[in-house]
Amino acid sequence: AQSVTQLDSHVSVSEGTPVLLRCNYSSSYSPSLFWYVQHPNKGLQLLLKYTSAATLVKGINGFEAEFKKSETSFHLTKPSAHMSDAAEYFCVVSIPSGTYKYIFGTGTRLKVLA
Amino acid sequence: GAGVSQSPSNKVTEKGKDVELRCDPISGHTALYWYRQSLGQGLEFLIYFQGNSAPDKSGLPSDRFSAERTGGSVSTLTIQRTQQEDSAVYLCASSYTSSGELFFGEGSRLTVL
Numbered sequence: 001a002q003s004v005t006q007l008d009s010h011v012s013v014s015e016g017t018p019v020l021l022r023c024n025y026s027s028s029y030s031p032s033l034f035w036y037v038q039h040p041n042k043g044l045q046l047l048l049k050y051t052s053a054a055t056l057v058k059g060i061n062g063f064e065a066e067f068k069k070s071e072t073s074f075h076l077t078k079p080s081a082h083m084s085d086a087a088e089y090f091c092v093v094s095i096p097s098g099t100y101k102y103i104f105g106t107g108t109r110l111k112v113l114a
Numbered sequence: 115g116a117g118v119s120q121s122p123s124n125k126v127t128e129k130g131k132d133v134e135l136r137c138d139p140i141s142g143h144t145a146l147y148w149y150r151q152s153l154g155q156g157l158e159f160l161i162y163f164q165g166n167s168a169p170d171k172s173g174l175p176s177d178r179f180s181a182e183r184t185g186g187s188v189s190t191l192t193i194q195r196t197q198q199e200d201s202a203v204y205l206c207a208s209s210y211t212s213s214g215e216l217f218f219g220e221g222s223r224l225t226v227l
Binding site: 034036041042043044045049090092101102105106 | 147215217220
């Protein structure tokens with residue numbers, strides 16, 4: 001069965017310090033992986049995606065993620081947090097089997113402290 | 115339009131009433147999804163439309179929920195005889211292909227009193 005696990009429901013960091021949001025997936029196929037961000041009362045916006053090209057993926061707003069097949073992980077990082085990064089982040093896996101479905105993690109709420 | 119448009123943005127209704135939520139996807143996007151996001155929860159898949167194929171309704175929580183997509187474009191999610199547990203944000207997303215990036219609307223917040 002396919003699944004995605006976000007290991008932390010809440011993460012707090014100080015402004016200017018690194019961000020690490022963890023995501024592990026389980027898939028029998030070669031997945032496409034995404035990170036989305038959701039600011040309060042807004043829809044989800046794509047940060048970055050992995051689709052079997054380079055394993056280190058760079059996204060918007062300074063975020064990047066590394067696909068590690070051996071660890072079945074796709075952790076999201078940013079070298080220096082900004083106050084505007086405070087939001088909910090979702091790790092998503094897309095499985096190419098029959099009906100395409102996107103499996104969403106339960107989300108990680110990032111808090112940035114001044 | 116430039117993005118996925120959903121209406122209404124907010125809907126307050128009384129228990130037992132029917133509601134319709136509308137999604138206007140990005141022009142040319144063949145795939146359309148509905149999700150439900152309850153307070154503090156992740157996204158729950160409801161239904162998926164791909165072109166002219168029969169929709170995947172496997173996520174609809176009960177027979178009170180239905181959705182249609184007319185002309186491969188606009189979609190309407192209908193909830194009949196609403197219950198308080200239906201209160202949530204209903205998100206629509208579209209994609210150019212069935213495996214590409216999802217583009218989300220800002221959602222319709224439903225409150226059932």
